[in-house]
Amino acid sequence: MTGASISRWTMSYFAAALFFLLGGEALFAAGFGFPVLPIEAPETLVVVHIFAIGWLGLLFCGALLQFVPVLVSKPLHAPDLALHALLLLIAGLLCLVCGFVHLAGYFDGGLVLLPVGGMFLAAGFGFVVYMVGGTLLSARPIGLPARFVATGLVALTATAILGVSFALDLSGVIEASFLDQLLVNGLSLHAFLGLIGWMSVSAFGVSYRMLAMFLLAPEIDRRTTSAAWLFLTVAVLAVIVAIPVAAYGLDATAGVHAAIAIAIIAACLFAYDVVNIYRQRKRRSLELNTQMSAVAVGALMLAIGLFLFLSLSGTLASQIGALVYLIAFGWLTVLGLGQLYKIVAFITWLEYYGPVLGRKPVPRIQDLINERRASSWFYLYAGCVAASVLALLLEMPLLFRLAALIQLIAVAALVIELARTRKLSYVAIAPAADGENLQHPPLFLPTPIKRK
Amino acid sequence: MAIGFKTLDVRPILASGGEPFQAIMGTVDDLAPGEGFRLIAPFRPQPLFSVMERRGFDYELEELPDGGFEVRFLPKEAINLQHSEDVVSPDLWPEPSIDLDLSDLDPPEPMVRLLAEAERLDPGEVIFAVLSREPLFLFPELTRRGHQWVGNFDAGGTFYRIMIRVGDEENEGHD
Numbered sequence: 001m002t003g004a005s006i007s008r009w010t011m012s013y014f015a016a017a018l019f020f021l022l023g024g025e026a027l028f029a030a031g032f033g034f035p036v037l038p039i040e041a042p043e044t045l046v047v048v049h050i051f052a053i054g055w056l057g058l059l060f061c062g063a064l065l066q067f068v069p070v071l072v073s074k075p076l077h078a079p080d081l082a083l084h085a086l087l088l089l090i091a092g093l094l095c096l097v098c099g100f101v102h103l104a105g106y107f108d109g110g111l112v113l114l115p116v117g118g119m120f121l122a123a124g125f126g127f128v129v130y131m132v133g134g135t136l137l138s139a140r141p142i143g144l145p146a147r148f149v150a151t152g153l154v155a156l157t158a159t160a161i162l163g164v165s166f167a168l169d170l171s172g173v174i175e176a177s178f179l180d181q182l183l184v185n186g187l188s189l190h191a192f193l194g195l196i197g198w199m200s201v202s203a204f205g206v207s208y209r210m211l212a213m214f215l216l217a218p219e220i221d222r223r224t225t226s227a228a229w230l231f232l233t234v235a236v237l238a239v240i241v242a243i244p245v246a247a248y249g250l251d252a253t254a255g256v257h258a259a260i261a262i263a264i265i266a267a268c269l270f271a272y273d274v275v276n277i278y279r280q281r282k283r284r285s286l287e288l289n290t291q292m293s294a295v296a297v298g299a300l301m302l303a304i305g306l307f308l309f310l311s312l313s314g315t316l317a318s319q320i321g322a323l324v325y326l327i328a329f330g331w332l333t334v335l336g337l338g339q340l341y342k343i344v345a346f347i348t349w350l351e352y353y354g355p356v357l358g359r360k361p362v363p364r365i366q367d368l369i370n371e372r373r374a375s376s377w378f379y380l381y382a383g384c385v386a387a388s389v390l391a392l393l394l395e396m397p398l399l400f401r402l403a404a405l406i407q408l409i410a411v412a413a414l415v416i417e418l419a420r421t422r423k424l425s426y427v428a429i430a431p432a433a434d435g436e437n438l439q440h441p442p443l444f445l446p447t448p449i450k451r452k
Numbered sequence: 453m454a455i456g457f458k459t460l461d462v463r464p465i466l467a468s469g470g471e472p473f474q475a476i477m478g479t480v481d482d483l484a485p486g487e488g489f490r491l492i493a494p495f496r497p498q499p500l501f502s503v504m505e506r507r508g509f510d511y512e513l514e515e516l517p518d519g520g521f522e523v524r525f526l527p528k529e530a531i532n533l534q535h536s537e538d539v540v541s542p543d544l545w546p547e548p549s550i551d552l553d554l555s556d557l558d559p560p561e562p563m564v565r566l567l568a569e570a571e572r573l574d575p576g577e578v579i580f581a582v583l584s585r586e587p588l589f590l591f592p593e594l595t596r597r598g599h600q601w602v603g604n605f606d607a608g609g610t611f612y613r614i615m616i617r618v619g620d621e622e623n624e625g626h627d
Contacts, residue, residue: 002534003591070588073534216558217586218610283558350560354593358567365560 001344005346009082010445011422013062014340015444016090017414020054021333027412028404035397039321040109042104046097051328052194053093053121059336061085061128062200064149066343067206068132071146077134085127092120099171102187102323103222113172118167125160129153144221144229148205151233178247185246188256189239191324196263197236199332200300204228204270207293210339211274214290215281222276224269231266235259264304271297287373287376292338295382299330306389322392329385336380337414345369345421352424363427370426374417381410419443458483461492463520464616480507480525484548484580485604485613486533489525498523507608524555535602536595542602545617548580549573555584555611563590569601570618579616586612 024047027033034044076082095117101112124337133153136142142150146184156287162182169179212219274297278290286294303326310316310323345368379387384403391400420426422443441447460479462472472493480489486515489509491497500523501511509525516522535542548568554562562583567590569579586605594601605612 002536003594003595004588073586088612213559213585219585220609243495295502346560350589354589357564358569358571362564 002073003075004073006068006073006351007062007066007076007082008079009086009427010062010066010342011347011444012083012446013058013086014178014344014418016086017055017058017062018411018418019409020050020058020093021407022048023413025404025408029408031397032037033400034321035392035395035400045100045102049093049096049100053089053096056199056328056332056336057125057363058089059340060202061088061089061125063206063336063339063343064128064132064202065370066347067210068135068146070140071206071209072136072139074135074139074176076131077138081127081131082138085124085131088120088124088127092117092122094125096118096167099167100442103170109304112173114167114171115164116166121158121162122155125156129157134219144225145205147208148232149202149228151229151236152202152205154240155193155201155236156400158243159190159193159198160235162186162193166190166317173256175446179248179424181249182243182247185252189246189252191240192239192259195327195332197232197239197322200263200267200327201232201236203332203335204232204266207270207335208273208277209276210295211290214283215277215309216283217277218280222273224273226444228266228269228273231262231269233267235262238262260307262301262346264307267300267304271301273428287366288375289338289342291375292334292341292382296331296335297337299326299382300386303327310402322389325387325392326385330389331381334378334382334385337381337411341369341374341378341418344418348422348424348441351352351447354448367423367427368421370417370420374414377410377413377417381407381414384410457488457490459490463492463494466494480504481615482551483527485602486527486617488527490525491525492516492520493523494537497523501520506607523617533602533604534591536591536600538595539602542600542615542617545578545614545615546576547578548615549577550553550579552579552581555582556627557584559585559587563587563593566590566614566616567593567597570594570597570616573618575618575620577618578603579614579618581614581616583612583614585616 009305027047033041033047037043065076065079065082095113097112097117098110099112101107102113126247132149136146136150136153139146151307165179166186167185168174169176207378208225209219211217222317238255238259242252242259244389245255272294278294306323309318310319316323345365349363349365349368356362384407387403388407389398391397391403422441424440428433458479460476462475465472465475469601475484483489491505492498496513504525505627509527512524512526514522514524550573551563552569554565557565562581566579566587573579586603591601594616600617600619601614603612603614
């Protein structure tokens with residue numbers, strides 16, 4: 001079968017992801033963890049994993065389940081696992097967070113939750129890798145954008161394995177010196193594989209296709225794109241090779257540094273390609289999602305500049321928090337939120353009006369949203385990310401918390417906008433319901449199966 | 453699999469002193485996925501062979517009794533031809549009732565247009581359309597409504613050509 005359909009649980013992934021984004025911003029605003037507490041504090045680990053797994057992880061999983069079938073023009077492999085994966089990921093994250101809260105000394109007896117959460121998470125991500133990887137395998141030979149996703153899946157697997165080993169070591173369930181060594185030397189590997197290897201690489205691949213689609217630009221396999229993919233794959237493999245080195249007790253920083261250098265070249269190639277896609281576009285005016293993608297790629301370039309500046313000035317170790325923050329919120333979150341805004345409108349339109357297309361007049365996709373209203377919240381959010389980075393660099397925790405509070409408000413406003421889209425609140429023409437038995441799409445649960 | 457041939461006789465154009473190349477290329481551009489092209493010319497159109505080769509066509513040459521030539525250009529491969537599962541022999545489909553260029557429309561407008569045309573036409577009629585990209589979300593909806601389709605990208609990969617055969621309403625609904 002050829003073609004793509006709506007992935008049934010994707011909207012639920014997005015809803016859960018937004019819930020964790022709001023929760024994380026609230027914790028930031030409340031001063032829980034970094035930067036009020038040190039970066040190594042268990043409280044920081046709570047916040048970091050709420051954002052990394054709860055927000056970005058669920059967002060990316062939901063998006064991959066929807067978009068990999070579009071990338072390769074094949075239906076999703078084993079789609080019934082999507083709900084299992086979602087529940088495992090949420091349960092795993094909650095256990096993990098409780099484990100970290102125990103480490104912080106808020107309550108006793110929660111240590112065992114760390115490996116339990118790790119196992120749940122590994123199983124959940126394993127299901128996602130199985131679904132997405134199986135889809136890619138069924139579509140061989142796969143195109144260039146899909147290859148980025150494949151590299152990302154390898155990195156995701158390695159991230160999860162490292163995470164489980166950390167959890168086993170921290171909880172003391174298994175005593176082994178190689179696990180101790182891995183915990184000491186492997187944190188940067190874990191962070192690189194998750195943020196860069198999995199999320200950024202997948203975001204590159206999906207962006208190539210989505211930006212060309214939304215901007216009506218030609219989809220050509222550029223030589224710079226294949227070079228970017230090759231570099232990123234090498235970078236991911238270099239870090240994976242560094243894992244046993246770190247477990248053996250040797251310093252693995254050389255591997256990470258090499259990987260970062262290679263990834264920077266790849267990111268610049270990506271940015272160059274993106275500029276070309278924008279230049280070659282047939283759609284003159286930029287929609288909100290493509291404006292936000294441009295802001296996100298700009299933030300990625302700023303992150304590279306910041307990395308080089310911090311490295312040269314010898315302050316990378318003390319300012320690593322600001323850099324990671326810029327990558328997670330300036331690049332990945334702005335990109336993700338922007339595309340989410342478009343995807344939710346599209347899925348809702350297709351879900352609700354798909355059955356009557358061509359039979360009844362239907363609104364356009366843009367009639368489901370209010371870009372003017374959303375755009376001020378988006379720009380407020382992006383501005384606050386910039387303020388937060390400055391606050392981190394200048395070590396002003398109060399400013400950081402204030403920015404987080406405004407971010408919380410902006411995200412909440414965007415969630416309301418998304419809910420309005422789902423509820424068709426902006427649609428002026430009456431839903432063409434006569435005789436067609438149209439069902440209003442549920443807010444974030446799948447429509448009960450009626451028509452196959 | 454060739455869906456049939458479009459035929460162009462360039463002898464009248466040449467007889468009136470015209471230049472047939474543009475008419476030829478116009479016809480080639482309008483070919484449906486997998487469709488062949490039959491050219492009738494008063495001489496052997498040697499330069500055209502390499503042009504068509506680059507566009508992914510093989511040729512068969514036949515000398516006509518009156519001294520002219522008939523060249524049949526066949527798409528080299530239909531391996532990239534996609535189709536709905538119930539498609540048996542699109543070569544037997546009737547000539548398209550309508551021919552749409554939707555390449556300038558923003559997605560998902562081509563999908564809306566094609567579904568509307570399919571509603572309008574009678575069962576068995578065929579729609580031909582050129583799109584700027586592969587209509588991935590249209591395919592399942594066509595199948596759901598009982599329409600058959602074949603489609604592929606042109607040789608340059610810039611346009612997607614699709615032929616839709618309108619299904620019987622009674623068949624609608626089974627996937």
